[in-house]
Structures are given as C-alpha cells and as structure tokens.
Amino acid sequence: xxxxxxxxxxxxxxxxxxxxxxxxxxxxxxxxxxxxxxxxxxxxxxxxxxxxxxxxxxxxxxxxxxxxxxxxxxxxxxxxxxxxxxxxxxxxxxxxxxxxxxxxxxxxxxxxxxxxxxxxxxxxxxxxxxxxxxxxxxxxxxxxxxxxxxxxxxxxxxxxxxxxxxxxxxxxxxxxxxxxxxxxxxxxxxxxxxxxxxxxxxxxxxxxxxxxxxxxxxxxxxxxxxxxxxxxxxxxxxxxxxxxxxxxxxxxxxxxxxxxxxxxxxxxxxxxxxxxxxxxxxxxxxxxxxxxxxxxxxxxxxxxxxxxxxxxxxxxxxxxxxxxxxxxxxxxxxxxxxxxxx
Amino acid sequence: xxxxxxxxxxxxxxxxxxxxxxxxxxxxxxxxxxxxxxxxxxxxxxxxxxxxxxxxxxxxxxxxxxxxxxxxxxxxxxxxxxxxxxxxxxxxxxxxxxxxxxxxxxxxxxxxxxxxxxxxxxxxxxxxxxxxxxxxxxxxxxxxxxxxxxxxxxxxxxxxxxxxxxxxxxxxxxxxxxxxxxxxxxxxxxxxxxxxxxxxxxxxxxxxxxxxxxxxxxxxxxxxxxxxxxxxxxxxxxxxxxxxxxxxxxxxxxxxxxxxxxxxxxxxxxxx
Numbered sequence: 175x176x177x178x179x180x181x182x183x184x185x186x187x188x189x190x191x192x193x194x195x196x197x198x199x200x201x202x203x204x205x206x207x208x209x210x211x212x213x214x215x216x217x218x219x220x221x222x223x224x225x226x227x228x229x230x231x232x233x234x235x236x237x238x239x240x241x242x243x244x245x246x247x248x249x250x251x252x253x254x255x256x257x258x259x260x261x262x263x264x265x266x267x268x269x270x271x272x273x274x275x276x277x278x279x280x281x282x283x284x285x286x287x288x289x290x291x292x293x294x295x296x297x298x299x300x301x302x303x304x305x306x307x308x309x310x311x312x313x314x315x316x317x318x319x320x321x322x323x324x325x326x327x328x329x330x331x332x333x334x335x336x337x338x339x340x341x342x343x344x345x346x347x348x349x350x351x352x353x354x355x356x357x358x359x360x361x362x363x364x365x366x367x368x369x370x371x372x373x374x375x376x377x378x379x380x381x382x383x384x385x386x387x388x389x390x391x392x393x394x395x396x397x398x399x400x401x402x403x404x405x406x407x408x409x410x411x412x413x414x415x416x417x418x419x420x421x422x423x424x425x426x427x428x429x430x431x432x433x434x435x436x437x438x439x440x441x442x443x444x445x446x447x448x449x450x451x452x453x454x455x456x457x458x459x460x461x462x463x464x465x466x467x468x469x470x471x472x473x474x475x476x477x478x479x480x481x482x483x484x485x486x487x488x489x490x491x492x493x494x495x496x497x498x499x500x501x502x503x504x505x506x507x508x509x510x511x512x513x514x515x516x
Numbered sequence: 517x518x519x520x521x522x523x524x525x526x527x528x529x530x531x532x533x534x535x536x537x538x539x540x541x542x543x544x545x546x547x548x549x550x551x552x553x554x555x556x557x558x559x560x561x562x563x564x565x566x567x568x569x570x571x572x573x574x575x576x577x578x579x580x581x582x583x584x585x586x587x588x589x590x591x592x593x594x595x596x597x598x599x600x601x602x603x604x605x606x607x608x609x610x611x612x613x614x615x616x617x618x619x620x621x622x623x624x625x626x627x628x629x630x631x632x633x634x635x636x637x638x639x640x641x642x643x644x645x646x647x648x649x650x651x652x653x654x655x656x657x658x659x660x661x662x663x664x665x666x667x668x669x670x671x672x673x674x675x676x677x678x679x680x681x682x683x684x685x686x687x688x689x690x691x692x693x694x695x696x697x698x699x700x701x702x703x704x705x706x707x708x709x710x711x712x713x714x715x716x717x718x719x720x721x722x723x724x725x726x727x728x729x730x731x732x733x734x735x736x737x738x739x740x741x742x743x744x745x746x747x748x749x750x751x752x753x754x755x756x757x758x759x760x761x762x763x764x765x766x767x768x769x770x771x772x773x774x775x776x777x778x779x780x781x782x783x784x785x786x787x788x
Contacts (some may be wrong), residue, residue, distance in 0.1 A: 256608050320608075391619050394609050395667075398571050398602060403623050403671065404595025449609035 182453050185446070189460035193237065196464050200233045200471045201225065205479065231369045236361055236470040236484075237463035238369070239425045240435055242376035244462025246418040247436020248455055249383050252390035253309065253414045254318045257441060261422045262433025263496070264308055264323060265330025266301050270419075270426035271356045272334040272341075273300030279341045279349050290371070290427070298423030304330055305415045359430035359485020361470050368428050375424040379417040380459065386413060387451040394449065432485045434492020435462050441499065521547040521582050521687045521720060523568060528577035530563055530744075537563045538744045541577070547687065547720035550711060552731040554724075554755075555741035556765055561724040562603060562693055564741065568722065569600045569691050595623050598689035599671040603697075603724075605664045607652060613663045614639070614648040620670035634673045641710055642666040643703060658698045665695060665707070672719075686718035693724045708734050728765070729782040732756050740764045756780040 202208040206224055217225070243261065250259040261267045273296035281288040308330065312323035342353045389410045392400035397407045425432070439461040440454060447453045469491070473482040528541035538560045545551055553561045566572040567579055570586045579586040581597070599620070614635065621634050639645050642662045647655065652663055674684030696704050711721055711734065725731045731738060731752070738755035740748040747764045748755045757780070758771045767784055774781040
C-alpha cells in the first residue's frame with residue numbers, strides 16, 4: 175500500500191472539514207429546516223423520522239456517489255491518459271443506464287419481480303463493456319487518440335440513449351417513470367439499504383484503485399513507459415476498467431446518470447495540488463462528495479416544493495464548465511503554435 | 517569486484533503482421549561500455565532496443581541478462597536494473613519537473629533521505645535546477661527531453677555514491693532511443709561526458725543514434741543494422757569505416773583516424 179506523499183495532510187483535512195460542514199448544512203435545510211440550536215432531544219418523532227429516514231440517507235448517498243463518480247473519473251482519465259475522460263461524457267454512464275432500464279422493462283415483462291441486484295449487475299456489465307470497447311476503439315499501440323475517444327463517446331451516448339428511449343416506448347407507465355428517472359438521475363426516495371449497498375461497492379472499488387495510484391502516475395507517461403518503470407500495464411488496464419465500471423454501474427443503478435462530477439472535480443483538484451494520483455485520488459473523492467451534496471441541496475431547494483433531477487442540474491452546471499475547459503485548451507494550443515512559429 | 521553484467525542476444529527475430537522487422541540478430545553487450553546502434557530509418561534499431569528492454573517479445577530467439585532469459589524477469593525486477601528513454605514521450609497532465617523526476621525515483625524503494633538526494637543529483641546532471649518548479653507542459657521540446665531523461669536516470673541512480681566509491685552503477689543498464697534529438701549541443705556534450713564517467717563506473721549504456729560523428733566520439737562499440745539484420749558489429753574503429761558507412765547508411769562521408777584520440781573522425785559531406 176502506498177503512503178500519502180508529504181504535505182498531503184493539510185488539503186485532506188481541509189476537505190474533510192468542508193465535507194462535514196456541507197453535510198450538516200444539507201441535513202438541516204429542506205422543506206423542514208432545523209437549526210443548530212435545536213437540541214436533538216427536543217425534536218419530535220416526526221422530525222426524527224425526516225432527519226433519520228429521509229435526509230440522512232440521502233445526504234450520505236450524495237456524498238458516497240459523488241466520491242465514487244469523481245474517483246471513477248480520475249481512474250478513467252489515467253487509463254485514457256487524458257483529463258477529458260469522464261464516465262458520463264464517454265458514454266459509460268448512459269450504457270449503464272441502458273442496462274438498468276433494459277432489465278426493468280424486459281425483466282418486468284418476463285419475471286415480474288426485478289431486484290436491485292439484477293439492475294446493478296446489468297448496469298455494471300454494460301459499463302464494463304462500453305469502457306473496454308472505448309479503450310479498444312480509441313487506443314492504438316499504447317496511444318490514446320483524444321478526438322476519437324470523445325467522438326466514440328458521442329456515438330455511445332447516442333446509441334444507448336436511443337436504445338433506452340426505444341425501451342421506453344415499449345414500457346408501461348410505472349416503467350416509464352423509472353426509465354426517465356434513470357436518464358435524468360435522482361437522489362430522491364432511497365433507503366438505508368441502497369446507501370449501504372452503494373457504500374460497500376464504492377469503498378471496495380476505491381480501495382482497489384488506491385492500490386494502483388503509483389501505476390496511474392506511471393501510466394500517464396505512456397503504456398510502454400509504465401512497463402519500463404516496472405508496472406504491468408495489461409493487468410493495470412483490466413483492473414482500472416473493472417473497478418471504475420463497478421463504481422459507475424452501482425451508482426447508475428441506484429441514482430441514474432449524473433454526469434460531469436468526474437470531470438469537474440479532478441480538474442479542480444489537479445489545478446490545486448498537481449497531478450500526483452496519491453493526492454488527486456483521495457482529494458477528488460472528498461471533492462466529489464462535497465460537490466454532489468451541495469448540488470443535491472440546490473436540486474432540492476431551487477424550485478421548492480418541486481425537485482430538480484440532480485442529473486439535469488449537474489449537466490446544466492457541468493456543460494458550460496466543460497466548454498470553458500475546451501476553450502482554455504484551445505487557447506493553450508493556439509499560443510503554443512504561435513510560440514513555435516516565432 | 518562483481519562480475520560485469522552482460523546482455524546476450526541469440527538469433528533474435530521479430531515479425532509483426534507478416535513483416536520481418538528483425539532477423540538473425542546475435543550480439544552481446546557488456547556493462548561498462550557505451551554501445552551505439554546505428555542504421556537507417558526502419559532498420560530495426562528501436563525494435564531491437566524494445567526487445568532488450570522487454571517492452572516487446574521476439575517471435576524467435578532469446579535475450580539473456582546475465583544468463584537468465586528475459587522472459588523470466590518480472591517487470592518490477594527489471595525496472596530496478598535498467599531504465600529506458602523512449603523515442604516519443606507523451607504526457608497530457610501538468611507535473612512539475614521535480615514531480616516528474618520523483619516518479620522515476622519512486623520505482624526503487626529507498627530511504628526518504630536518499631530519495632531527495634537522488635532527485636537533486638539527477639536534476640543537477642540534466643541542468644534542470646532552474647526549471648524544477650516549472651510545469652512540464654510549458655517546457656520547450658529539448659527541455660522536456662531533459663526532464664524525461666532525468667526521470668529515467670533517477671530510476672537507476674545509485675544510493676549514496678560517495679560512500680561506496682565508484683562501483684555503484686554496476687549491474688545497471690541505461691537504454692536510450694535517440695536521446696540527442698531536440699537537445700542543444702551544450703547539453704549533448706555535458707551529458708555525453710557523464711555517460712563516459714558512469715560507464716567507467718560499471719554502467720552499461722546502449723543508445724540508438726543517427727549522428728555518426730557524435731557516435732564516433734562517444735561510443736566504445738557500434739552495432740550497425742541494415743534492413744533488420746546485423747551489418748557490422750565491433751569497435752568504433754572497425755565499424756565506422758568509409759566502406760561500411762557508405763554501404764550500410766548510404767551516406768556521403770569522409771572518415772579519417774584522429775591521431776590524438778585514436779578514434780575515427782567521421783565527417784558527413786554534403787556533395788551538391
């Protein structure tokens with residue numbers, strides 16, 4: 175197990191405190207607000223119920239899913255050696271959503287009772303499949319073609335989006351509602367069971383990826399370089415694909431597609447502490463948790479009493495951010511071309 | 517003194533999709549020498565280097581390091597013994613020069629105090645001290661090359677060289693693919709001096725070069741490849757002759773023996 179690099183304790187501590195603060199605020203604000211001065215013993219039974227059965231699992235789930243999505247973004251970015259790789263952007267999430275909807279519609283027709291496990295496994299399988307496919311398409315001889323990766327992502331999003339909509343035309347009313355939910359993403363109406371399940375899988379996958387932080391660093395230098403530095407790139411690739419697909423699959427099967435967390439958070443973290451994965455991975459996990467808890471709070475409060483699907487909100491916030499990222503990349507490229515000409 | 521490390525190549529053949537890149541390659545590399553692999557574009561120089569570093573597995577034949585087949589080494593084991601600078605290096609993430617070098621240093625388990633010394637030494641050798649906090653992506657091509665070279669050197673840099681005399685590079689190998697490309701002459705020359713010094717301390721250096729006159733000044737032995745086979749193999753004096761260079765590289769060249777150094781003085785001539 176690798177150790178944290180020096181000077182890492184301060185940023186981690188800072189984000190942990192921030193996360194606790196954001197989570198407490200999110201717990202207190204809502205259709206029914208609490209104040210820090212409210213002593214817990216003075217809460218009524220109904221207040222307890224709201225806090226314990228509705229708000230706490232939701233806040234925890236937002237934190238875990240946010241952390242997971244940010245981590246899977248970091249892992250995919252290392253795999254593709256490019257900071258623009260993100261499960262939502264390159265179609266991994268939408269393929270997982272298709273898997274989930276497919277099982278709901280088909281399973282609903284064939285064997286009536288569809289379990290959470292079946293949905294999760296389908297989402298995981300589709301997520302693994304599309305990650306592997308994308309890697310095969312975009313990477314030749316250890317080099318990733320970024321344009322090809324993003325374009326293949328566009329194609330994947332289109333294909334799986336269309337397939338999901340096709341399924342929706344065949345589905346009845348309740349199925350329709352849940353299919354829409356998977357496409358837009360929502361943290362509403364989830365139980366302690368889902369919190370537990372997501373937490374276990376995200377934690378396992380995170381530990382698995384944490385073992386690989388040094389290889390991730392080396393992999394950024396190129397597949398052949400990581401081999402020369404003593405890491406086995408083949409085994410590394412399988413692990414990263416599997417573990418990130420596990421996170422995306424489980425998250426999508428619980429809350430649907432929530433994009434851009436894996437893009438925005440690692441990017442900000444890298445601007446702050448550099449590209450070393452031993453820092454980027456844990457800090458992105460914390461950052462992702464903070465971002466999604468905040469976004470969930472916004473989604474609940476912005477149009478109160480109705481609720482904005484959090485996937486839509488993240489797309490509305492993340493889309494412009496992505497464009498901004500592309501613009502600065504373009505500027506960098508133009509300025510470097512100019513410098514070469516001079 | 518420990519036995520000098522050797523790399524033995526026997527009857528190597530590399531075929532990819534019905535194209536034969538290398539065939540019937542047999543040669544030997546002994547640590548403590550500087551080897552250059554010469555040849556035209558597509559002669560198989562980089563392929564041979566990739567086989568030596570176990571990045572590529574040959575279709576036939578074998579590479580032995582100290583009488584042990586390369587196939588029996590783990591990647592981690594090899595990483596502590598040899599470092600490789602590839603022809604192309606891609607990096608789309610902003611690492612500082614120092615952080616990049618640390619990546620190479622971390623390949624080997626070292627005590628903490630040792631680690632920072634190694635990074636410092638390597639940065640000094642590659643003249644990167646003024647650039648250490650710069651973002652790699654903002655460096656010029658030649659500076660990036662030096663940063664990558666520093667990262668590679670850190671991987672095999674000996675622990676506390678001062679304490680144990682000059683033998684610390686023993687058993688280590690440095691494989692360089694066109695390391696001079698993009699470097700200015702000053703840095704080519706200062707690094708070449710270091711290479712000489714380390715070779716005398718037991719480091720084995722194998723480099724692919726295009727600059728024959730530079731090779732003539734630097735190398736101890738040359739391996740000349742032509743269309744995937746060994747054209748000539750031997751001391752610089754034996755290989756860098758007018759006839760071999762004209763035939764193998766198809767270049768217009770004048771070779772004289774430098775009476776002071778005893779090395780061939782190779783001057784490519786542009787006949788217009």
